[in-house]
Amino acid sequence: xxxxxxxxxxxxxADIGINSGELVTFTHQFNAILDYFDxxxxxxxxxxxxxxxxxxxxxxxxxxSLPRDEVLKNAPAQEDGFIKAPRVM
Amino acid sequence: MEVNELSFxxxxxxNAFLTVCKKAxxxxxxxxxxxxxxxxxxxxKGIETTCASKILKGYVPPYDAHVVExxxxxxxxxxxxxxxxxxxxxxxxxxxxxxxTLNPCDTGRVPGGSSGGSAAxxxxxxxxxxxxxxxxxxxxxPAAFCGIVGLKPTYGRVSRYGLIAYANSLEQIGPMxxxxxxxxxxxxxxxxxxxxxxxxxxxxYSHTPVADVKGLKIGIPEEYFGEGVDPKVAGVVKxxxxxxxxxxxxxxxxxxxxxxxxxAAYYVTCTCEASSNLARFDGVRYGPAxxxxxxWHEAYREVRKAGFGPEVRRRIMLGTFALSSGYYGKxxxxxxxxxxxxxxxxxxxxxxxxxxxxxTMPTIAFKLKEKSDPLSMYLSDILTVPANLxxxxxxxxxxxxxxxxxxxxxxMGRPFEDERVIDAAYAYEQAVK
Numbered sequence: 001x002x003x004x005x006x007x008x009x010x011x012x013x014a015d016i017g018i019n020s021g022e023l024v025t026f027t028h029q030f031n032a033i034l035d036y037f038d039x040x041x042x043x044x045x046x047x048x049x050x051x052x053x054x055x056x057x058x059x060x061x062x063x064x065s066l067p068r069d070e071v072l073k074n075a076p077a078q079e080d081g082f083i084k085a086p087r088v089m
Numbered sequence: 090m091e092v093n094e095l096s097f098x099x100x101x102x103x104n105a106f107l108t109v110c111k112k113a114x115x116x117x118x119x120x121x122x123x124x125x126x127x128x129x130x131x132x133x134k135g136i137e138t139t140c141a142s143k144i145l146k147g148y149v150p151p152y153d154a155h156v157v158e159x160x161x162x163x164x165x166x167x168x169x170x171x172x173x174x175x176x177x178x179x180x181x182x183x184x185x186x187x188x189x190t191l192n193p194c195d196t197g198r199v200p201g202g203s204s205g206g207s208a209a210x211x212x213x214x215x216x217x218x219x220x221x222x223x224x225x226x227x228x229x230x231p232a233a234f235c236g237i238v239g240l241k242p243t244y245g246r247v248s249r250y251g252l253i254a255y256a257n258s259l260e261q262i263g264p265m266x267x268x269x270x271x272x273x274x275x276x277x278x279x280x281x282x283x284x285x286x287x288x289x290x291x292x293x294y295s296h297t298p299v300a301d302v303k304g305l306k307i308g309i310p311e312e313y314f315g316e317g318v319d320p321k322v323a324g325v326v327k328x329x330x331x332x333x334x335x336x337x338x339x340x341x342x343x344x345x346x347x348x349x350x351x352x353a354a355y356y357v358t359c360t361c362e363a364s365s366n367l368a369r370f371d372g373v374r375y376g377p378a379x380x381x382x383x384x385w386h387e388a389y390r391e392v393r394k395a396g397f398g399p400e401v402r403r404r405i406m407l408g409t410f411a412l413s414s415g416y417y418g419k420x421x422x423x424x425x426x427x428x429x430x431x432x433x434x435x436x437x438x439x440x441x442x443x444x445x446x447x448x449t450m451p452t453i454a455f456k457l458k459e460k461s462d463p464l465s466m467y468l469s470d471i472l473t474v475p476a477n478l479x480x481x482x483x484x485x486x487x488x489x490x491x492x493x494x495x496x497x498x499x500x501m502g503r504p505f506e507d508e509r510v511i512d513a514a515y516a517y518e519q520a521v522k
Contacts, residue, residue: 011406013409014409015368015389016394016402016405016406017393017395018394018402022399026402026406029403030403030407032462032464033356033407033463033467036353037353037357037420039349039350039353040353040419040424042349043350043430046422046423049425049428049429066151070151071151073151074149074375074376075375076372076375076378076379077378077379077381083373083374085373085385086373086379086383086385086387
């Protein structure tokens with residue numbers, strides 16, 4: 001059972017943004033879905049699963065990459081050929 | 090190399106396309122001049138690619154997905170980008186930010202999803218073939234609902250390079266068409282190893298369909314005809330299986346006990362992967378501008394709240410929750426164990442049978458707005474998610490109608506036996522033609 005406070009916290013962790021009206025709906029839907037997920041409690045074993053996959057390594061060789069203006073084309077905010085991001089500090 | 094141009098102005102009554110390329114360049118090759126539609130989560134250089142999300146409105150990829158490059162090399166004309174559930178999250182194509190796609194068989198119904206636009210473009214005769222993607226049934230479901238053929242290839246057979254990721258460990262790009270032959274032709278072009286996708290195998294597909302099921306043993310899982318499956322749909326599929334027997338196959342009943350956990354394991358896995366994959370949409374490198382005057386988190390929250398639809402936000406939050414401290418063991422770890430059990434069940438059954446058959450979807454296409462509750466929508470994926478969890482090939486081929494709406498026969502095979510799955514579907518299709 002998750003509360004509206006829990007959902008608010010999850011929304012914060014996920015940087016998703018949520019308003020109070022949505023909080024009620026999301027909490028209600030979350031609980032229905034998580035109730036359904038409870039079936040997994042009956043699954044036996046909890047060891048980490050290993051798969052028969054191996055890492056694929058390659059030499060670290062510089063290859064041609066996209067030109068800077070191509071990459072910047074989709075960035076909504078730019079300055080002096082760089083992508084502009086919100087302030088961190 | 091691309092010298093010719095194909096004029097393409099479809100009468101799109103179904104909202105199948107998000108972008109139409111009125112003059113589509115094409116070259117020489119196996120698919121020369123053939124109109125192919127591409128789902129809007131597959132990157133196309135110079136053609137807007139949105140994943141049917143407001144957060145990618147206006148995004149024009151600077152490179153082609155590997156499969157798109159292969160299509161262009163084969164001479165195909167990429168005529169447009171098709172509608173879908175936002176980021177592939179849905180079973181009806183109603184979760185598109187740009188309005189739902191309608192089912193060409195009955196415009197009061199959904200085409201299925203999430204590759205609903207690709208299915209409608211093919212079923213509505215606007216294109217001969219289309220690419221879709223299948224994370225938990227997103228090729229097979231709309232193929233079944235719209236009465237066309239769709240293949241989810243073996244995991245690793247088709248490169249995902251340039252596919253905008255939703256749940257990497259589950260999804261595959263695959264072909265959709267009106268006939269098994271068309272699906273096979275498109276598969277010939279897109280399959281094979283790609284050095285940009287380290288999960289691909291060197292297993293190209295050069296097969297031509299052979300209508301032969303003689304001597305094949307087909308497993309019929311009881312879970313595919315049990316609770317939640319519309320008896321009329323089950324009846325039509327059983328008749329189709331009898332047809333396969335008449336063609337020389339034998340059938341044996343079997344059971345997939347792990348099916349009980351498959352849907353929960355699927356939704357935990359895909360939402361966890363989505364919560365990580367979709368972190369990149371923050372309005373910095375692409376998408377609507379984040380307010381750079383605001384703080385990092387504040388700016389991101391604004392962009393993501395406005396840019397993502399409710400189902401996408403719901404899945405990101407579910408995944409974040411399932412991976413959070415204190416819940417990881419209860420959800421994610423258990424889901425991975427359940428996933429291994431599904432794989433083990435298939436491996437056990439496939440040591441005794443060559444193919445597994447059942448319905449693709451438990452019902453016919455829903456009416457528009459019929460599935461308003463998320464959980465009830467999730468439950469309709471129960472027959473398609475097992476193939477994604479196990480990474481095995483699975484096809485949906487039309488096998489009759491219920492209340493005038495198409496029903497899909499689903500045929501699953503051993504890993505890398507996509508050819509056998511194609512042959513069985515082809516044998517059935519040719520027999521009922």
